[in-house]
Amino acid sequence: xxxxxxxxxxxxxxxxxxxxxxxxxxxxxxxxxxxxxxxxxxxxxxxxxxxxxxxxxxxxxxxxxxxxxxxxxxxxxxxxxxxxxxxxxxxxxxxxxxxxxxxxxxxxxxxxxxxxxxxxxxxxxxxxxxxxxxxxxxxxxxxxxxxxxxxxxxxxxxxx
Numbered sequence: 156x157x158x159x160x161x162x163x164x165x166x167x168x169x170x171x172x173x174x175x176x177x178x179x180x181x182x183x184x185x186x187x188x189x190x191x192x193x194x195x196x197x198x199x200x201x202x203x204x205x206x207x208x209x210x211x212x213x214x215x216x217x218x219x220x221x222x223x224x225x226x227x228x229x230x231x232x233x234x235x236x237x238x239x240x241x242x243x244x245x246x247x248x249x250x251x252x253x254x255x256x257x258x259x260x261x262x263x264x265x266x267x268x269x270x271x272x273x274x275x276x277x278x279x280x281x282x283x284x285x286x287x288x289x290x291x292x293x294x295x296x297x298x299x300x301x302x303x304x305x306x307x308x309x310x311x312x313x314x315x
Contacts, residue, residue: 168277171308172232172239175207176223180237184277185270189233189242191215198261204305209252210261215268227308228252231268242268243275256304 168182193214202208212224215233223234228249232239244252248266255261271277 168232168239168241172225172234175225176234176239178237179234179239182232182239182241182277184275185233185240185242185268187270189215189219189268190265191218191268192265193261193263195263198263201255201261203258204256206305206308209305210255211248211252211266214266225308226252228304230308241271241277243271245269253304 169179172179172182191211191214193210197214197217198210201210201213206212206225206227207223209226211231212226215221215224215226215231219233219235221233221235225232225234225239226244229244231242231244233242234240245267248268251261251266
């Protein structure tokens with residue numbers, strides 16, 4: 156992987172994190188999973204459609220003594236000092252986040268944030284870009300967004 160690819164990926168992640176935590180100086184991928192217990196108290200003190208205030212973010216901050224947490228539907232950043240550690244949000248937890256944002260309760264329990272696999276690491280050098288139509292060579296539009304949940308990471312606008 157080229158140093159330019161590594162720098163671009165890190166810069167994009169850092170830019171997103173700095174929107175919420177301006178003092179963060181670097182973003183790194185986690186080397187191991189993080190298991191977090193979400194309690195009823197975490198749920199009662201949480202906020203819907205807020206990356207840094209949802210039940211999972213409140214639980215992570217409490218359990219790991221962090222300075223801040225950002226939970227999106229696919230990625231999580233745990234902030235300690237001026238370093239953000241990036242983890243992946245597994246599908247079952249993502250569904251819990253979506254249902255919470257839509258008005259259901261966040262079910263207390265043990266949840267695992269996964270460390271990124273080799274191809275999920277920041278600027279892993281994997282082939283990127285859009286899928287292209289075989290006949291025309293034009294990029295296919297494949298964007299499907301879950302509606303009525305927290306904003307896309309890096310945006311304050313909710314998905315309608």
